[in-house]
Amino acid sequence: MENIKNFIKQNLRLILLVLCGLLVLTGILVFVFGAAPAQGILKVAFIAFGVVLILLGCALVVLAAVVGENESANFFLFDSKRNVNIPVDELDFARVNKKMTFVMTQLAENASEVWTGDVFDENNEVYGGDNTFVPLVAYKILYDLGDRGNESIWSLYLMADGEKIDAIVSALELNGDNELGKAFKFLHENAAGSYERTEKFLIDNKKYIQNKMVKYVKANIDKF
Numbered sequence: 001m002e003n004i005k006n007f008i009k010q011n012l013r014l015i016l017l018v019l020c021g022l023l024v025l026t027g028i029l030v031f032v033f034g035a036a037p038a039q040g041i042l043k044v045a046f047i048a049f050g051v052v053l054i055l056l057g058c059a060l061v062v063l064a065a066v067v068g069e070n071e072s073a074n075f076f077l078f079d080s081k082r083n084v085n086i087p088v089d090e091l092d093f094a095r096v097n098k099k100m101t102f103v104m105t106q107l108a109e110n111a112s113e114v115w116t117g118d119v120f121d122e123n124n125e126v127y128g129g130d131n132t133f134v135p136l137v138a139y140k141i142l143y144d145l146g147d148r149g150n151e152s153i154w155s156l157y158l159m160a161d162g163e164k165i166d167a168i169v170s171a172l173e174l175n176g177d178n179e180l181g182k183a184f185k186f187l188h189e190n191a192a193g194s195y196e197r198t199e200k201f202l203i204d205n206k207k208y209i210q211n212k213m214v215k216y217v218k219a220n221i222d223k224f
Helices: 002-010 012-035 040-070 093-107 134-148 151-159 162-173 178-189 196-204 206-219
Strands: none
Touching: 012 040, 093 134, 093 206, 134 151, 134 162, 134 178, 134 196, 134 206, 162 178, 178 196, 178 206, 196 206
């Protein structure tokens, strides 16, 4: 039953347009095969019935347009192919990660700039004057560092000053994730020129970071 509800929600506009087509087609058939050969009151009845069917079809077109206008495109849920928001229950890490990759391209020109620039600049238009995206940016930085960090990126991580690390820690704390931030800061402060321990830590906590990102987006979905 839940799957049926989700299908209807996702394809409501298409369903309405199909019903519209069926009603209009039926109305035309009533005119051609019912009203045309009929006489007197029966002819009037067929004509009236055909008109009602066509009007109902037109009403469904209007309703389909209204449905499309009333649903605003959610950043994480909007499916551009179907022109509709998917149910929040279908949101997975792959979609969240893809969307956050796009966000990071708006905050930094390349992966190096994540560690050399200020991706947490509150004046950046990506943040829109609030902190909603901030924890996700921090999670994304850690995830990418562990998932695809190369020698040059790890070198920048090792050279990063305490202010940049603290910015990541503070961003994670906005989601109440104090332990992850403290552990990351501890590893950086005690790296001693080697990133292996941090890399292992992030790889070991890959699933944790993924789950945190998805849960955060779902919990704050109305803000996106």
